[in-house]
Amino acid sequence: MEKKACGAHALLLSYPTQGHINPMLQFSKRLVSKGLKATLATTLSITKSMQLDCSSVQIDGISDGYDDGGFAQAESVEAYLQRFQAVGSQTLAELIRKHKRSGQVPIDCIIYDAFLPWALDVAKEFGLVGAAFFTQTCAVTYIFYYVHHGLLTLPVSSPPVSIPGLPLLDLEDMPSFISAPDSYPAYLKMVLDQFCNVDKADCILVNSFYKLEDSVVDAMSKVCTLLTIGPTIPSFFSDKRVNDDMAYGLNFFKAHQSETCIEWLSSKPKGSVVYVSFGSMASLSEEQMGELAWGLKGSSHYFLWVVRASEEAKLPKGFINEASEKGFLVRWCPQLEVLASNAIGCFFTHCGWNSTSEALTLGVPMVGMPQWTDQTTNAKFIKEVWKVGVRVRVGEDGVVRREEIEACIREVMEGERGKEMKENAMKWSGFTREAVGEGGTSDRNIEEFVSKLKVSK
Incomplete structure (x- = not known):
């Protein structure tokens, strides 16, 4: 049979x-x-x-x-x-x-x-x-x-x-x-x-x-x-x-506080949250983690940040308490469900191809901070070909500074440029579904x- x-x-x-x-x-x-x-x-x-x-x-x-x-x-x-x-x-x-x-x-x-x-x-x-x-x-x-x-x-x-x-x-x-x-x-x-x-x-x-x-x-x-x-x-x-x-x-990481995470998102205004995740493999330096942390806080936007257990020790001392009014940190989360939330305004991403595909499918504009392998080329297309986001500028010392992180978030989340990127993202969302x-x-x-x-x- x-x-x-x-x-x-x-x-x-x-x-x-x-x-x-x-x-x-x-x-x-x-x-x-x-x-x-x-x-x-x-x-x-x-x-x-x-x-x-x-x-x-x-x-x-x-x-x-x-x-x-x-x-x-x-x-x-x-x-x-x-x-x-x-x-x-x-x-x-x-x-x-x-x-x-x-x-x-x-x-x-x-x-x-x-x-x-x-x-x-x-x-x-x-x-x-x-x-x-x-x-x-x-x-x-x-x-x-x-x-x-x-x-x-x-x-x-x-x-x-x-x-x-x-x-x-x-x-x-x-x-x-x-x-x-x-x-x-x-x-x-x-x-x-x-x-x-x-x-x-x-x-x-x-x-x-x-x-x-x-x-x-x-x-x-x-x-x-x-x-x-x-x-x-x-x-x-x-x-x-x-x-x-x-x-x-399929998961290698257990979703941490996933229900609480979605509940937190549902309490936020439409398009008000920056979702931050660097996938299952990327590992930032302690200095870069600090710059990212303070850049997120400095943007004054709500943010949901996935920080794997192996990366938690790199967070600045006292950051979790200082950022608690605007930020929510989890070790892992259901990414597709998060990106599909109306509360998400942009995706701060390492530009891995799976994450990029998900954002394109769900119409979410991006701030790209590529780390290695194919991510740099994906970031090029995100910014210049598909026009659905921006790419951070890396300093001569190899570190992306907090001011740059803050500025890129604001560019995507606010103003006419941000509106244009969101419209482009929604257009590509329609194409992926087709x-x-x-x-x-x-x-x-x-x-x-x-x-x-x-x-x-």
Whole structure:
């Protein structure tokens, strides 16, 4: 019965961080809604620690060679990635065999995070369809493509850089692995190796949508065939067509005072609150935490600030009490629910792609303070292409000062400029919902991918 009901079985293999797992989990739900069976796989150390509330997608694990501690257990980034490839390839093959022996629906397709290109080799070894999944924007993906193919040499010697479909890019606009290649050699190799065998993939999927990056998609489509399938946001906050999809259903952090947080927001006037969060990985220096704290207080606006437990010690002494009249600090919160609140006036963000996609979907303007990897390029688009926010200026010492933070918040929250950004944000919100809605560009591309998979089966 199960074999008859499911047209095909897709195994989605994610890089083991929340920012990569969430988009794949959401795409898995979309595939299930189209009649496929979907299994999401990540490392065993992650499956032990994550809290999951999703009944439609099966969860499975493979080993990265560090089952007790994952990345934190590794001697170095290089050691982790090398061992993950060696052990991961073996255990992924074992997982495929296990599903084949189960007597249920064997795996027909491996959709792998492009950070793990060795998964495609395993897929081909078993005669399965292999699809690369790029969790970042098409723009960032194309920059890495250019470097991998020698079309942009490192270090960049004469900015601004011109790449078809993209605006002119200064060094500060490039992904940090490109602007400072000597600082992250292992990560640079990882992002460039995404293309080492991608020409053998049966499909290339990108977590974006056409209208958001039309010129980039058109340019990149001339060198490789790709399908935009994003934004990968829970359906409740976009098209509402996937049943019971009101949240990602996955967390590594327990929401702290979530009910109190939403209750606090509901008591504030429309558009009066600055929401501040730097995601699950970014770590600010103690000096930068202090400047951010006093900049938020100095703006005189209400603010809801997510400060993870590991970052609390960096807060200025006495700040929580001094800011209590306007500020509310939590260790974690339901971000989508917060961004959907009428009380939110802007999002002070690190410009991670998931957070940026959520803000675009929910029509929230942004103040960008990017930290590393793709966030700098996302901030460029937020300010200059989509025109939905501003980007803080970093001092020569690498610290963003409180005066700059205060000024940027005021620019987005107040006056004609702020009004214009809010209007632009609402416009893009409509476009994102159209993309995943019935007959939208992303919806059509997902249908095309599913049809090809069922035919290949």
